[in-house]
Amino acid sequence: MKRFLVAVGLCLTVLTKPLAAQQAPAATPAKPEVQTQGSQTAMTPAAALERLKEGNLRFVSNTPKQHDWRAQVSATAAGQFPFAAILGCMDSRVPIEIVFDQGIGDVFGVRVAGNVVNDDELGSLEYAVKVGTKLIVVLGHTSCGAVKGAIDDVKMGHLTGLLAKIHPAVAAASCGSSKDEACVTTVAELNVRQAVKEIREKSPYLRKYLDEGKVGLVGGVYDVATGKVTFLGN
Numbered sequence: 001m002k003r004f005l006v007a008v009g010l011c012l013t014v015l016t017k018p019l020a021a022q023q024a025p026a027a028t029p030a031k032p033e034v035q036t037q038g039s040q041t042a043m044t045p046a047a048a049l050e051r052l053k054e055g056n057l058r059f060v061s062n063t064p065k066q067h068d069w070r071a072q073v074s075a076t077a078a079g080q081f082p083f084a085a086i087l088g089c090m091d092s093r094v095p096i097e098i099v100f101d102q103g104i105g106d107v108f109g110v111r112v113a114g115n116v117v118n119d120d121e122l123g124s125l126e127y128a129v130k131v132g133t134k135l136i137v138v139l140g141h142t143s144c145g146a147v148k149g150a151i152d153d154v155k156m157g158h159l160t161g162l163l164a165k166i167h168p169a170v171a172a173a174s175c176g177s178s179k180d181e182a183c184v185t186t187v188a189e190l191n192v193r194q195a196v197k198e199i200r201e202k203s204p205y206l207r208k209y210l211d212e213g214k215v216g217l218v219g220g221v222y223d224v225a226t227g228k229v230t231f232l233g234n
């Protein structure tokens, strides 16, 4: 019996030693990829747009980056240096950071039903540019409830005034049914173009940066069925 126990002990020693030897020393945590003042300064409007396009491609192909959220929280606690500001709709199907596969501290998100422009959004975008953002994106989307409400001329509390901002796009689209998805998409796109125009026209502060080419401004439409963002040309 004693001999048997010794044999078992030897076996365990042989088995456990290599396992212990295989244990790698505690890995140094990878430095989280977050925006820094340096990366923000080095970013150009064109590079910022490219980064969003690449992020959306990763999202669409279901190959997002691995985000260490906890590490990014720590790495951005002392300050933020976002490279883009995105004015998007409040729609729950269009979460900005997710559809562009961006992390904490990467982009400013300004969200309001129908991605309309008013003084508060303009002030937010002006702040974004003031702190170094290189690109402003207005992001509309297909099947937008605010756009449908504007087409149907819905009147309801404070929503009435918000939807009125989309009415010029409805009038320009010359189509009259919120059940017509193509019509809804057309109005959404025209509404984005309207917002892009208003940002330039209504904010002398932003216009200066845009005219100097220091900041870019582009519209886009997100497809809720495919996840793809189509950026609009001029």
Ligand SMILES: [Zn+2]
Pocket: 089, 090, 091, 113, 114, 115, 141, 143, 144, 145, 146, 147
């Ligand atoms: Zn919407």
